Amino acid sequence: MKTLRKIWKWFDDRTGTTEAINPLADHLVPPDANWLYVFGSATLFCFILQVVTGLALAFLYQPSTGTAYESLKYITYQAHFGHFLRGIHYFGASAMILLVGIHMIRVYLMAAFKYPREMSWISGSILLVLTVTMGFTGQLLRWDSNGVWSAIVGAEQAGRIPFLGKAVARIFLGGETITGLTVSRFFSIHVFLIPAMLFALIGLHLYLVIRNGISEPPKTGKKVEPANYRKWYQDMLRDKGVPFWPDAGWRDLAFGVLVIFVIVILSLVVGAPEIGKPPDPSDIYANPRPDWYFMWIFALFALMPREIESVAIAFSPVILGIVLILLPLLNNKGERSPLRRPWAIAIVTIIVTMVASFWYIGQKSPWSPAFQTKPLSQEVIGNVSTNATNGGDLFYKKACIYCHAVSGYGGKRGPDLTYVGSRLTSEQITIKIVNGGGNMPSFGASLTGKDLNDLTAFLLTRKK
Ligand code: HEC
Structure with a gap:
């Protein structure tokens, strides 16, 4: 105990610790x-x-x-x-x-x-x-x-x-x-x-x-x-x-x-x-x-x-x-x-x-992105080409469905795509998916050319 006190005294004398702390502790409030x-x-x-x-x-x-x-x-x-x-x-x-x-x-x-x-x-x-x-x-x-x-x-x-x-x-x-x-x-x-x-x-x-x-x-x-x-x-x-x-x-x-x-x-x-x-x-x-x-x-x-x-x-x-x-x-x-x-x-x-x-x-979060979504059912995808059917799967797998709804299934963060085929051309859809913009993420880097084609094919089947 005595030695400890001595060491502290030595340290305090050389560093001025008490001198520095006391005014802080004692200052009036x-x-x-x-x-x-x-x-x-x-x-x-x-x-x-x-x-x-x-x-x-x-x-x-x-x-x-x-x-x-x-x-x-x-x-x-x-x-x-x-x-x-x-x-x-x-x-x-x-x-x-x-x-x-x-x-x-x-x-x-x-x-x-x-x-x-x-x-x-x-x-x-x-x-x-x-x-x-x-x-x-x-x-x-x-x-x-x-x-x-x-x-x-x-x-x-x-x-x-x-x-x-x-x-x-x-x-x-x-x-x-x-x-x-x-x-x-x-x-x-x-x-x-x-x-x-x-x-x-x-x-x-x-x-x-x-x-x-x-x-x-x-x-x-x-x-x-x-x-x-x-x-x-x-x-x-x-x-x-x-x-x-x-x-x-x-x-x-x-x-x-x-x-x-x-x-x-x-x-x-x-x-x-x-x-x-x-x-x-x-x-x-x-x-x-x-x-x-x-x-x-x-x-x-x-x-x-x-x-x-x-x-x-x-x-x-x-x-x-x-x-x-x-x-x-x-x-x-x-x-x-x-x-x-x-x-x-x-x-x-x-x-x-x-x-x-x-x-x-x-x-x-009643708005989307809706994460509890399920894949689009065959009924929703409908009787379409193999490519478009695959696109319908990708629509879920690539998380498009979190933000976009098709026939009532999916999120509402982005526009409803139920009738996108009547609204946009194949080029417009492809460009949108690749580039994104306006809160739509760009998917150019994360889709293969075939994925992109299939997705587009699927979306083009969504017509009135
Ligand atoms: C994070 C949410 C989100 C995800 C995920 C998403 N989108 Fe979008 N998307 C949007 C928003 C928001 C817009 C509207 C952009 C704008 O205002 O220009 C949009 C626009 C679009 C459009 C144009 C629609 C129109 O009517 O102009 C298409 C087509 C589209 N997205 C397809 C897709 C596809 C395909 C995927 C999956 C590969 C996807 N999106 C994933 C949010 C998303």
Whole structure:
């Protein structure tokens, strides 16, 4: 014990650890900070958990298009604790996204973004984007059919950004389409690029919390006036402030530990999400369902009229970004209490209801792609040439049926093809299948010439 203390003394003297930590632990915070203040720090707990489990996964994961799926199967079914580890990383990610959202709503409702904490809000908004990007890229790294699909959809969405789109998509995919490089690209983004940015921005975010102090719980009628806020805040802390540790910090610690406990329990009981079917480029529509936190966006885009989808995808992130940045800049003084800001309550209610409803719809997905489809029956295909009959089979095997219905069988994502033979010529159909476009994937690379001819032959028999 004595020796240990001696070693610590030596270490502390040379490094100044106590000197660095004490002011952080002792710094004064408003006395009435409460349980609503724990979501930010709980997000940080999750982040650390993600770094640790992510590192462990990276030891075993083989980031290339050819090997990723197999190595993930190895992690899940053979490596010691692999399944558990994946579970923690998955539920950790889910918790992180959920907690970031709750933290943001709390800050917004309490108007904690007002003077002098505008930069905290802005850095927090960037952290939100980075966290979501982590979720998205992480889901791709599973590199099952779902991951491949998400990569393609992501690149397609990116491709719609005016001017830069094509370049962005190329950078992400490492080429025009999925290539051997695609997984390494996403791996580098998920493991190096974004975590580095996250570390830097979390550092900034925490530094700002220390510099400006945490906001006091709002009181109705007590307005923020930039001219004298700092002086008022300092005086308030001097008179009534309590040291961060342990008076306020114990709540952060207790809640953080609880969150981690729940994550561990969930990964033991529920476990990591199943890995989907192996990636098969000719069957990329096998099960295109994103993880739960993206489900609502998935539903939103699926239900959106096709004409506005491109515009919405290109511009909504831009608009959202501008709104998030302008919010604290245009709105940095005055009333903070949510009771005097009914609009804030209304906006949060509307957004939460909207996200929840789209999420619910997404879970049920009454629109297509319809994955529970069966092959077209002989009755539907009818008495047609051998080629066309084969085309009728391919219509199911190549997943056209997920998006297109024929005589009432199939999905509704794309146009009904019951009478396509009366509407389009053989050339038009072939071109459409090969090139895709307008939410129709291109099948040029995944169909043989005979498949293509047979499919076209089949579709041409669909006449009034
Ligand atoms: C992910 C869903 C999806 C899948 C899978 C899909 N399509 Fe499509 N398809 C669409 C959409 C959406 C359109 C409408 C495109 C547009 O607006 O130009 C479309 C359009 C078409 C058209 C033109 C229809 C018309 O009336 O203009 C044909 C023909 C067609 N698809 C055939 C196929 C075939 C054959 C397959 C399978 C090899 C297939 N599609 C797979 C979504 C899909």
